[in-house]
Amino acid sequence: MPSVDLQTLRDLLPPGRLSDDAASQAAFESDGLTAFRCRPLAVVIPQNETEVVQTVRWCDQHAVPFVARGSGTSLSGGSMPVAGGIVISLNRLRQIIKVDPDNRIAVVQPGVINLHVSAAAARHGLYYAPDPSSQKICTIGGNIAFNSGGAHCLKYGMTSNHVIGIRAVTASGEIVTFGGESLESIGPDFTGLFCGSEGLFGVALEITLRLLPKPECFHTVLVGYRSLRAAGDAVSAVIDSGLLPGAMEIMEALAIEAAEAATQCGYPKGAAAVLIVELEGPREKIEAEKKQLESIIAATDAFETVVAADDQQRDGIWAGRKSAFSAVGKLSPDFLVQDGVVPRKRLGEALEAIEGFSKDSGLRVANVFHAGDGNLHPLILFDDSVDGELERAEALAGKILDLCVQMGGSITGEHGVGMEKREFLPKMYDEPTMELMHRLRAAFDPQTIANPGKMFPGAEAPALSSHGLHPLEKAGVISRE
Amino acid sequence: MSEFVEVETIAALQELVRHSESILVVGNRTKPALSSVTAPTQLVSTRSLSGIIEYEPSEYTFTALAGTRLAEIKAALAAKNQYLPFDPFLTEADATADDNAAAGAGATIAGTLAAGISGPGRHRYGGVRDFVLGAQFVAGDGNLIQSGGKVVKNAAGFDIPKLLVGSCGRLGAITALTFKVFPRPCEFHTYRLQSADHEDASRLIAALARGRWELDAIDYRSESRSIWIRIGAAKAVCDAIATDISRSLQTHTVEPMTDEQAVQSWAPLMQLRFGGSNRRSIVKIPMVLQQMQRLATWCDDRSDKVSLHASVAGSIGWLAVADDMLADVDTFLVDASMTGLVIRSDQDSTGRWMRGTRRSAPIDQKIKEAMDPPGRFPNLGGE
Numbered sequence: 001m002p003s004v005d006l007q008t009l010r011d012l013l014p015p016g017r018l019s020d021d022a023a024s025q026a027a028f029e030s031d032g033l034t035a036f037r038c039r040p041l042a043v044v045i046p047q048n049e050t051e052v053v054q055t056v057r058w059c060d061q062h063a064v065p066f067v068a069r070g071s072g073t074s075l076s077g078g079s080m081p082v083a084g085g086i087v088i089s090l091n092r093l094r095q096i097i098k099v100d101p102d103n104r105i106a107v108v109q110p111g112v113i114n115l116h117v118s119a120a121a122a123r124h125g126l127y128y129a130p131d132p133s134s135q136k137i138c139t140i141g142g143n144i145a146f147n148s149g150g151a152h153c154l155k156y157g158m159t160s161n162h163v164i165g166i167r168a169v170t171a172s173g174e175i176v177t178f179g180g181e182s183l184e185s186i187g188p189d190f191t192g193l194f195c196g197s198e199g200l201f202g203v204a205l206e207i208t209l210r211l212l213p214k215p216e217c218f219h220t221v222l223v224g225y226r227s228l229r230a231a232g233d234a235v236s237a238v239i240d241s242g243l244l245p246g247a248m249e250i251m252e253a254l255a256i257e258a259a260e261a262a263t264q265c266g267y268p269k270g271a272a273a274v275l276i277v278e279l280e281g282p283r284e285k286i287e288a289e290k291k292q293l294e295s296i297i298a299a300t301d302a303f304e305t306v307v308a309a310d311d312q313q314r315d316g317i318w319a320g321r322k323s324a325f326s327a328v329g330k331l332s333p334d335f336l337v338q339d340g341v342v343p344r345k346r347l348g349e350a351l352e353a354i355e356g357f358s359k360d361s362g363l364r365v366a367n368v369f370h371a372g373d374g375n376l377h378p379l380i381l382f383d384d385s386v387d388g389e390l391e392r393a394e395a396l397a398g399k400i401l402d403l404c405v406q407m408g409g410s411i412t413g414e415h416g417v418g419m420e421k422r423e424f425l426p427k428m429y430d431e432p433t434m435e436l437m438h439r440l441r442a443a444f445d446p447q448t449i450a451n452p453g454k455m456f457p458g459a460e461a462p463a464l465s466s467h468g469l470h471p472l473e474k475a476g477v478i479s480r481e
Numbered sequence: 482m483s484e485f486v487e488v489e490t491i492a493a494l495q496e497l498v499r500h501s502e503s504i505l506v507v508g509n510r511t512k513p514a515l516s517s518v519t520a521p522t523q524l525v526s527t528r529s530l531s532g533i534i535e536y537e538p539s540e541y542t543f544t545a546l547a548g549t550r551l552a553e554i555k556a557a558l559a560a561k562n563q564y565l566p567f568d569p570f571l572t573e574a575d576a577t578a579d580d581n582a583a584a585g586a587g588a589t590i591a592g593t594l595a596a597g598i599s600g601p602g603r604h605r606y607g608g609v610r611d612f613v614l615g616a617q618f619v620a621g622d623g624n625l626i627q628s629g630g631k632v633v634k635n636a637a638g639f640d641i642p643k644l645l646v647g648s649c650g651r652l653g654a655i656t657a658l659t660f661k662v663f664p665r666p667c668e669f670h671t672y673r674l675q676s677a678d679h680e681d682a683s684r685l686i687a688a689l690a691r692g693r694w695e696l697d698a699i700d701y702r703s704e705s706r707s708i709w710i711r712i713g714a715a716k717a718v719c720d721a722i723a724t725d726i727s728r729s730l731q732t733h734t735v736e737p738m739t740d741e742q743a744v745q746s747w748a749p750l751m752q753l754r755f756g757g758s759n760r761r762s763i764v765k766i767p768m769v770l771q772q773m774q775r776l777a778t779w780c781d782d783r784s785d786k787v788s789l790h791a792s793v794a795g796s797i798g799w800l801a802v803a804d805d806m807l808a809d810v811d812t813f814l815v816d817a818s819m820t821g822l823v824i825r826s827d828q829d830s831t832g833r834w835m836r837g838t839r840r841s842a843p844i845d846q847k848i849k850e851a852m853d854p855p856g857r858f859p860n861l862g863g864e
């Protein structure tokens with residue numbers, strides 16, 4: 001890396017925007033995947049769009065890499081800094097520019113926190129549907145970059161299904177506008193391409209989001225099963241019935257035990273697996289659908305069924321589910337989480353294989369998953385202070401990803417490829433397809449300065465260290481799925 | 482216009498892409514204006530690359546070859562009580578389409594995606610962009626690309642399938658597509674709501690779309706000032722919801738349509754024939770409610786030549802236009818900073834399918850070059 005004169009960047013920006021002292025560098029050295037660390041050259045905290053654009057153009061002129069950063073909750077190393085590069089921290093761009101209830105849209109800056117959009121829309125009876133578990137803290141910019149999901153993807157899709165317009169500055173400094181305020185646009189869906197680009201195209205500056213009316217009623221059912229298979233069969237039965245639940249989640253014994261210890265959520269005792277099914281919609285429809293669901297569940301091998309009688313009970317059921325990961329995390333000094341996807345009907349097979357991998361490696365794995373869409377979240381428990389355990393955990397994670405690819409699924413359903421899974425991307429896509437992705441990236445970033453070393457294999461890997469909870473999880477601010 | 486050839490295999494399509502100077506892939510040409518080009522171009526139809534390759538009702542997914550007709554897909558899904566919620570147009574064979582060799586064949590799945598066409602059902606769960614999961618296509622260099630995935634959730638790699646939505650054959654020759662599908666409500670029922678004028682309609686549409694009722698479709702026929710509401714559920718449930726809408730609106734009453742009335746109302750829209758015999762050209766216009774009012778008012782002054790059907794709670798204008806009015810539509814759109822896409826025109830030899838305010842950003846061209854390095858497919862600009 002040729003030496004660059006940071007002073008020229010400092011001079012461009014108002015005082016105080018750029019810091020390159022050790023403390024600031026350290027504050028940004030990793031993201032939610034604490035395994036990877038790397039100190040940036042400097043951190044820029046712009047206050048407005050112009051300063052972001054100036055910084056990106058400076059990087060382009062000097063061929064200095066940069067990484068856009070929201071709240072740094074990426075679980076795949078996506079927002080980890082690049083050596084010799086600039087971190088552009090977007091948290092100060094947190095203005096909700098407008099909420100238009102008639103057209104059901106919100107226009108926001110990239111540093112706006114996911115949950116704040118729903119909060120601003122609430123007085124109009126609207127909300128922003130994508131709900132990653134980190135929604136109290138993660139930003140819309142980060143959500144876009146990873147096309148983040150949540151428990152309600154089956155019915156509502158991922159982030160990109162709710163983004164209708166993006167203004168961005170590309171890595172080469174061009175300001176681009178994709179889509180707009182209408183749900184539809186003309187010509188290729190560039191907005192859709194930008195979503196999920198993992199910060200490799202440039203920095204999103206202003207985003208137009210689609211809002212939905214808040215569901216009027218929820219009907220949440222918690223069901224206990226003696227075997228994982230029985231829970232899986234129940235999911236199939238619900239799918240076959242023609243119901244379209246807002247969410248369908250399964251947790252298995254180890255996760256239930258940990259959640260129970262953490263939140264006293266009152267899940268059925270002795271369950272090998274619990275299933276949460278949630279219907280949502282207008283009361284007239286829910287009235288009819290809940291009877292249908294009741295008879296479907298009654299025909300399964302359930303040994304206990306709890307129907308949430310009110311919001312408080314519903315929150316209790318979800319508290320167990322939402323706490324599962326941090327709770328399991330507390331059972332072990334370190335853990336790794338994957339988010340591969342398999343075809344739903346092969347879930348049982350996939351879980352059996354994972355159990356086998358777990359036995360072979362001598363490491364425990366807890367499973368929690370979005371059962372409706374086959375999105376696994378195996379949590380691999382290990383202790384970094386024991387020689388070789390980290391490597392064994394990494395190897396186990398790799399086997400799970402290979403399994404997902406072999407089954408015709410995906411290596412990531414919502415956390416993105418980032419740093420962590422980049423070696424696996426070519427297992428999903430053949431050479432011509434990978435080459436095309438490189439060409440698309442070059443269209444936005446001919447010098448490869450936007451978040452280099454992520455998504456695509458080949459770059460040198462930074463040092464691995466421990467895999468503990470995200471600092472915010474330790475503090476109890478957020479929990480993961 | 483040049484003759485078009487049909488390819489029977491993907492390999493043959495790759496060969497053609499590699500060896501033609503300029504090539505454009507079409508389906509059945511239900512939207513012929515989108516494939517009309519002025520420069521000498523080899524037209525290739527993928528309609529023989531037809532058939533559903535995989536359909537997994539339990540996974541909510543299917544994969545079909547590019548030329549598979551929507552009618553076939555719709556029937557296969559219906560047999561399992563599933564559907565494509567975005568309601569694609571031109572599904573049925575159209576007996577009035579006598580002006581083309583392929584007349585009456587109905588739209589293909591790739592043509593629908595490449596044209597970026599979603600019907601009224603887009604309101605509830607999203608459009609064609611929201612249901613496509615994977616796309617196999619031939620890039621400009623002749624390579625076969627396998628983008629996206631086959632499962633309902635996938636965040637790995639760039640979302641190239643979405644880029645193909647609305648690309649009108651200019652970014653790649655699609656050979657197969659994977660879609661997400663949903664369980665189909667047991668019944669659909671349509672209701673009508675009479676508004677006083679366009680402003681009133683706008684207000685009503687906003688209230689309906691924001692309400693608790695989860696309506697399946699909210700459309701507005703500007704000539705009659707009537708709003709059509711479609712709800713997907715059993716009759717008793719739909720009626721209860723409709724009653725509650727009337728109660729909540731206070732000033733307006735929601736009237737049920739009989740099944741026959743519903744079919745008669747929706748069918749001309751679904752065939753894009755609602756303009757009758759004198760307004761045969763169709764322009765798609767993305768908009769928001771304020772723009773809908775302005776466009777509807779503009780149409781009132783020229784009602785013998787233009788007719789507006791505003792779909793998806795005022796997000797999409799379908800304009801049925803007499804051919805000699807296309808230039809005026811253009812002027813209106815430019816004045817209003819709006820854009821339009823000519824889906825069908827009897828005068829389609831001009832090849833001017835992009836109307837109104839034109840987009841021309843350097844990034845568009847760079848993306849085009851990435852998808853089509855040798856420049857085999859026509860320009861994005863639409864000329």
Ligand SMILES: Cc1cc2nc3c(=O)[nH]c(=O)nc-3n(C[C@H](O)[C@H](O)[C@H](O)COP(=O)(O)OP(=O)(O)OC[C@H]3O[C@@H](n4cnc5c(N)ncnc54)[C@H](O)[C@@H]3O)c2cc1C
Nearest residue numbers: 070071072073074078133139141142145149199204414480
């Ligand atoms: C406890 C916990 C729970 C989680 N639960 C979920 C979950 O349920 N579902 C889920 O999908 N994810 C989940 N995640 C992962 C993470 O929260 C999401 O990926 C989130 O979208 C990241 O947002 P962020 O603001 O923290 O982005 P960052 O981590 O700061 O950045 C993520 C990526 O976005 C890029 N980026 C950021 N801002 C911009 C911008 N303006 N323009 C362009 N690129 C940008 C970065 O370069 C980086 O590549 C969880 C994480 C944690 C720690």
